[in-house]
Amino acid sequence: MDTQWTLWEVFIRSKQGLDHKHVGSLHAADATMAIKNARDVYTRRMEGVSIWVVESNLIHASNPEEKDAFFDPANDKIYRHPTFYEVPDTISHI
Amino acid sequence: MFVNNIYSDPIKKVLLDFLLRMADTSLVLGHRLSEWCGHSFILEQDIAISNIALDHMGQAQNWYVLAAQLQDENKSADDLAFLRDVLEYRNLLIVEQPNGDFAETIVRQFLFDVFQFNLLIALCESTDSNIVAIAEKSLKEVSYHVKWSSEWIVRLGDGTKESNERIQNALNKLWEYSGEMFLPNATDILLADAGLGVDLSAIQSTWATYVATVLKQATLTTPEKKWMQKGGKDGVHTEHLGLLLAEMQFMQRAYPNCQW
Numbered sequence: 001m002d003t004q005w006t007l008w009e010v011f012i013r014s015k016q017g018l019d020h021k022h023v024g025s026l027h028a029a030d031a032t033m034a035i036k037n038a039r040d041v042y043t044r045r046m047e048g049v050s051i052w053v054v055e056s057n058l059i060h061a062s063n064p065e066e067k068d069a070f071f072d073p074a075n076d077k078i079y080r081h082p083t084f085y086e087v088p089d090t091i092s093h094i
Numbered sequence: 095m096f097v098n099n100i101y102s103d104p105i106k107k108v109l110l111d112f113l114l115r116m117a118d119t120s121l122v123l124g125h126r127l128s129e130w131c132g133h134s135f136i137l138e139q140d141i142a143i144s145n146i147a148l149d150h151m152g153q154a155q156n157w158y159v160l161a162a163q164l165q166d167e168n169k170s171a172d173d174l175a176f177l178r179d180v181l182e183y184r185n186l187l188i189v190e191q192p193n194g195d196f197a198e199t200i201v202r203q204f205l206f207d208v209f210q211f212n213l214l215i216a217l218c219e220s221t222d223s224n225i226v227a228i229a230e231k232s233l234k235e236v237s238y239h240v241k242w243s244s245e246w247i248v249r250l251g252d253g254t255k256e257s258n259e260r261i262q263n264a265l266n267k268l269w270e271y272s273g274e275m276f277l278p279n280a281t282d283i284l285l286a287d288a289g290l291g292v293d294l295s296a297i298q299s300t301w302a303t304y305v306a307t308v309l310k311q312a313t314l315t316t317p318e319k320k321w322m323q324k325g326g327k328d329g330v331h332t333e334h335l336g337l338l339l340a341e342m343q344f345m346q347r348a349y350p351n352c353q354w
Contacts, residue, residue: 026138037138040145
């Protein structure tokens with residue numbers, strides 16, 4: 001029998017942040033406990049104002065072995081970057 | 095900060111007694127919880143318990159500083175914490191009880207948290223602004239403690255056969271220390287009359303209702319009302335406090351004024 005509690009991934013939104021950022025993982029018996037544990041483990045130093053937890057086994061990830069096929073083709077497609085526009089002089093802060 | 099002459103001498107005496115009780119109670123419970131550090135059954139709860147221990151240490155410090163300002167003997171907050179003996183300690187008996195298994199720690203915490211929560215709410219109405227300030231600051235922490243310990247009571251009570259038995263046993267064992275929290279001694283009566291303190295009987299019913307609700311949800315039986323232990327408020331303690339203080343005060347006793 002597996003006596004370990006479920007593993008959860010923790011995401012925290014900081015005061016200034018607009019998005020939740022992955023900060024780590026922890027064990028908990030259910031979502032309620034996972035959020036409490038996250039509060040105790042990851043927000044002890046005022047790191048956050050909002051917590052998300054997701055069961056780790058619900059996350060589907062890209063395969064590291066397919067890294068080349070997945071990501072390298074984007075490497076020489078410089079035209080995908082919005083760098084070919086002429087910005088008028090009167091427009092600042094871009 | 096206290097303006098030392100705003101209270102008459104008799105009031106000052108009982109106020110100091112009360113502040114020391116608040117400080118000692120938080121310190122002793124904080125020390126007990128700190129004994130779990132590195133020994134808990136899972137890392138996440140080890141950190142949770144240590145956080146709560148530190149909350150109590152912080153509260154103790156606030157009360158000691160206030161007490162130190164009130165007394166005329168030029169003692170520091172540290173002196174009050176580390177250089178008083180068992181008979182001078184005023185903490186409630188429940189907080190000095192040993193950790194036992196996790197169930198006993200949780201039951202002790204639950205019974206006390208719910209009491210402390212209601213006490214602090216009542217203290218927010220005190221006529222003394224220093225007391226109000228500490229009560230308000232502590233309340234945020236204690237609200238979380240109540241959630242934490244209530245949730246564990248339900249989880250373990252309504253958990254497996256073994257966890258239910260352990261929690262019920264802990265409840266039966268520690269129940270006799272729950273009465274003292276609401277039993278007014280001379281200090282309580284004088285301070286309540288002066289508007290500084292709290293009518294303990296008024297918070298007892300709120301406590302009992304909440305505790306009964308959680309215990310029911312946890313499929314636990316509220317123990318029969320039986321004879322209750324008392325004495326901590328007046329310095330009459332169980333055998334456990336002496337050992338706790340011996341360990342906690344060792345450094346200051348062995349190396350007076352040592353700092354680190």
